[in-house]
Amino acid sequence: MGKKVLVLPGDGIGKEVMAEAVKVLHALDGGRSRFDIEERQIGMTAYLQDGTPLSDATLDAADRADAILFGATGGPAYDALPAELRNATGLRLLRKRLALFANFRPAFMFPELADASTLKREVVEGLDLMILRELNGDLYYGEPRGIRELPSGERIGINTMSYAESEIERVAHAGFQAARARRRKLCSVDKANVLEAMLLWREVVTRVSRGYPEVETSHMFVDAAAMALMRNPRQFDVVLTPNVFGDILSDAAAMLTGSIGMLPSASLGAGSKGMYEPVHGCAPDIAGRNLANPLAMILSAAMMLRHSFGLEPEARRVEQAVRGVLAKGWRTADIRQPGTRPAGTREMGDAVVAELTR
Numbered sequence: 001m002g003k004k005v006l007v008l009p010g011d012g013i014g015k016e017v018m019a020e021a022v023k024v025l026h027a028l029d030g031g032r033s034r035f036d037i038e039e040r041q042i043g044m045t046a047y048l049q050d051g052t053p054l055s056d057a058t059l060d061a062a063d064r065a066d067a068i069l070f071g072a073t074g075g076p077a078y079d080a081l082p083a084e085l086r087n088a089t090g091l092r093l094l095r096k097r098l099a100l101f102a103n104f105r106p107a108f109m110f111p112e113l114a115d116a117s118t119l120k121r122e123v124v125e126g127l128d129l130m131i132l133r134e135l136n137g138d139l140y141y142g143e144p145r146g147i148r149e150l151p152s153g154e155r156i157g158i159n160t161m162s163y164a165e166s167e168i169e170r171v172a173h174a175g176f177q178a179a180r181a182r183r184r185k186l187c188s189v190d191k192a193n194v195l196e197a198m199l200l201w202r203e204v205v206t207r208v209s210r211g212y213p214e215v216e217t218s219h220m221f222v223d224a225a226a227m228a229l230m231r232n233p234r235q236f237d238v239v240l241t242p243n244v245f246g247d248i249l250s251d252a253a254a255m256l257t258g259s260i261g262m263l264p265s266a267s268l269g270a271g272s273k274g275m276y277e278p279v280h281g282c283a284p285d286i287a288g289r290n291l292a293n294p295l296a297m298i299l300s301a302a303m304m305l306r307h308s309f310g311l312e313p314e315a316r317r318v319e320q321a322v323r324g325v326l327a328k329g330w331r332t333a334d335i336r337q338p339g340t341r342p343a344g345t346r347e348m349g350d351a352v353v354a355e356l357t358r
């Protein structure tokens with residue numbers, strides 16, 4: 001039996017980029033049946049089909065899977081569903097249920113794209129940083145939450161930033177272990193000057209750092225970190241962040257590499273099971289037009305091969321194939337530069353497959 005991969009394309013460009021990642025997995029496998037792929041619906045597509053964005057059958061499939069590939073969910077119709085429904089049946093639930101607390105979001109500059117970034121080549125060339133976003137706590141899950149009515153009749157919206165010591169500890173260990181295997185630097189991002197939850201974050205990260213004397217540890221407030229990411233991003237190796245700040249900083253980091261269509265991610269927990277998804281959303285503005293860049297999704301599949309299946313050589317083959325198509329000049333619209341070869345979503349996927357199988 002092959003490794004059980006649950007494929008959840010989702011909505012909008014999620015479906016388009018997922019089709020290319022699945023194509024790449026089949027090409028890599030070459031008929032050896034190493035992957036047992038099951039596809040299910042999630043998000044608005046699932047809601048229209050089953051009356052719920054995430055059915056019990058899909059949750060069961062997620063529990064049974066060795067790894068999950070997730071495209072993207074959302075769009076105006078999905079965002080208009082009642083918040084309680086979305087919160088009880090969305091990506092947030094899946095991440096928590098599977099205890100995927102460590103979300104690795106590498107921002108890597110392929111040399112071929114040094115001029116595709118909106119920042120100057122000399123600022124971004126050689127960029128290779130890893131945002132580690134905590135994924136099971138913070139404003140996303142803290143209680144109380146909701147929209148209430150005050151005695152005056154005015155409504156109040158409430159979310160709670162909360163972090164237990166154990167939640168900070170486990171992701172900090174993951175961060176220091178990642179730093180140890182990289183360039184041995186870790187910068188922890190918080191807002192300890194204002195928020196108690198962040199004061200505790202800094203205290204616990206500092207405590208955990210004592211167990212990793214070989215890693216150079218620093219701390220930055222999130223506002224300053226946003227600036228430093230733009231001013232001199234190459235100073236960073238591992239950037240450890242709480243949930244919300246990591247969400248925001250990773251979209252910013254995406255632009256350093258040329259496009260959000262280039263940024264993959266891996267959400268991991270205690271075991272080898274993981275969920276792999278691009279950092280971007282379902283992009284309603286370009287959906288259904290063969291315009292989306294599938295490379296973030298394809299690179300997410302490479303992360304799955306590495307982290308869930310221990311298939312390091314295969315992961316590298318996929319990453320090298322992506323490098324190869326960029327070197328040959330293939331570009332989707334988001335990374336288009338003068339003198340390059342225009343590709344749509346499907347053509348880019350085909351180019352990666354051709355590179356893999358040549």
Ligand SMILES: NC(=O)c1ccc[n+]([C@@H]2O[C@H](COP(=O)([O-])OP(=O)(O)OC[C@H]3O[C@@H](n4cnc5c(N)ncnc54)[C@H](O)[C@@H]3O)[C@@H](O)[C@H]2O)c1
Pocket residue numbers: 013017071072073074075076078079091260261262277278279280281282283284285286291292293294296334
């Ligand atoms: N993981 C997820 O499922 C996820 C992540 C982010 C946003 N969303 C949802 O997606 C919807 C749209 O959100 P948004 O517009 O803020 O963010 P988005 O990431 O979908 O799009 C932001 C911009 O980046 C562009 N873009 C995104 N991915 C691209 C790709 N692969 N290739 C080329 N261009 C790409 C889009 O065209 C858009 O201009 C919302 O409903 C949001 O909640 C879902």
Ligand SMILES: CC(C)[C@H](C(=O)O)[C@@H](O)C(=O)O
Pocket residue numbers: 074091092247279281
């Ligand atoms: C869609 C949304 C729930 C999600 C998040 O905020 O985590 C997305 O922005 C992401 O970055 O994966």
Ligand SMILES: [Mg+2]
Pocket residue numbers: 247248251279
């Ligand atoms: Mg996001």
